[in-house]
Amino acid sequence: MLAAAPKHHLNRFASSRELADALADTVSDRLRAAISHRGKALIAVSGGTTPGLFFRTLSSRDLDWAKVTVTLVDERFVPASSPRSNAALVAENLLQNNAAAANFAGLYRPTETAEEAASQADDELQALAWPLDVAILGMGGDGHTASFFPDAEGLDRLLDPSSDRTVLPVSAPSAGEPRLTMTLPRLAGAGFVALHIEGNAKRDVLDKALQPGSHLPVRAVFDHSRQPVEIFWAP
Numbered sequence: 001m002l003a004a005a006p007k008h009h010l011n012r013f014a015s016s017r018e019l020a021d022a023l024a025d026t027v028s029d030r031l032r033a034a035i036s037h038r039g040k041a042l043i044a045v046s047g048g049t050t051p052g053l054f055f056r057t058l059s060s061r062d063l064d065w066a067k068v069t070v071t072l073v074d075e076r077f078v079p080a081s082s083p084r085s086n087a088a089l090v091a092e093n094l095l096q097n098n099a100a101a102a103n104f105a106g107l108y109r110p111t112e113t114a115e116e117a118a119s120q121a122d123d124e125l126q127a128l129a130w131p132l133d134v135a136i137l138g139m140g141g142d143g144h145t146a147s148f149f150p151d152a153e154g155l156d157r158l159l160d161p162s163s164d165r166t167v168l169p170v171s172a173p174s175a176g177e178p179r180l181t182m183t184l185p186r187l188a189g190a191g192f193v194a195l196h197i198e199g200n201a202k203r204d205v206l207d208k209a210l211q212p213g214s215h216l217p218v219r220a221v222f223d224h225s226r227q228p229v230e231i232f233w234a235p
């Protein structure tokens, strides 16, 4: 009996603009509901080149942003002054307009090593209002999500669904620089998990990841996510 494809829902859009509007609507509704239910909201977002338009669209949504904490799905081991910084990407595109009132909890720490930074961030992020209400994941053309790179040292540890860590360091030749990643259980435990990908090439990679027996890292999110993964895709 072949294992059924993990539960997910494909939301297709004609353009990046339509996708950004729909994802911003859904995410702002989820944040409002979390604030109404528990007085606060916690969202983790990814970096990279895909989410910019979505961030700028979400930043103008009307909600009690002062009760929202934005954190990162992953981060390059670089300071916010670096053009590679996801914290800088979020500051410049999401923490603007109405969302400028939101709180931010980044992963980077100015330590000698990524290991030390991950350990410090892991300690300090325990204080956040877990579980995530929203996790926005991206995906690379190699099937990585967060910083779960296929060539990462100790990938099994990064994908351990029972990890008691929140942040782990990542060393992977294909990653460019050392990374800091939120762990699978933290991401999989979110009340709403969106995978935001654009283009036909990534759609093909995702289709491969959803085949039985796939070992692409993104598949681990589908296999362990508490909620069905909502895929947001535009060509």
Ligand SMILES: O=C(O)[C@H](O)[C@@H](O)[C@H](O)[C@H](O)COP(=O)(O)O
Pocket (backbone or CB within 6 Å): 046, 047, 048, 049, 050, 051, 073, 074, 075, 076, 086, 137, 138, 139, 140, 144, 145, 146, 147
């Ligand atoms: O730090 C990062 O780069 C992201 O968090 C990473 O996981 C990203 O989502 C994918 O690499 C896709 O990146 P693109 O959107 O640039 O294709």
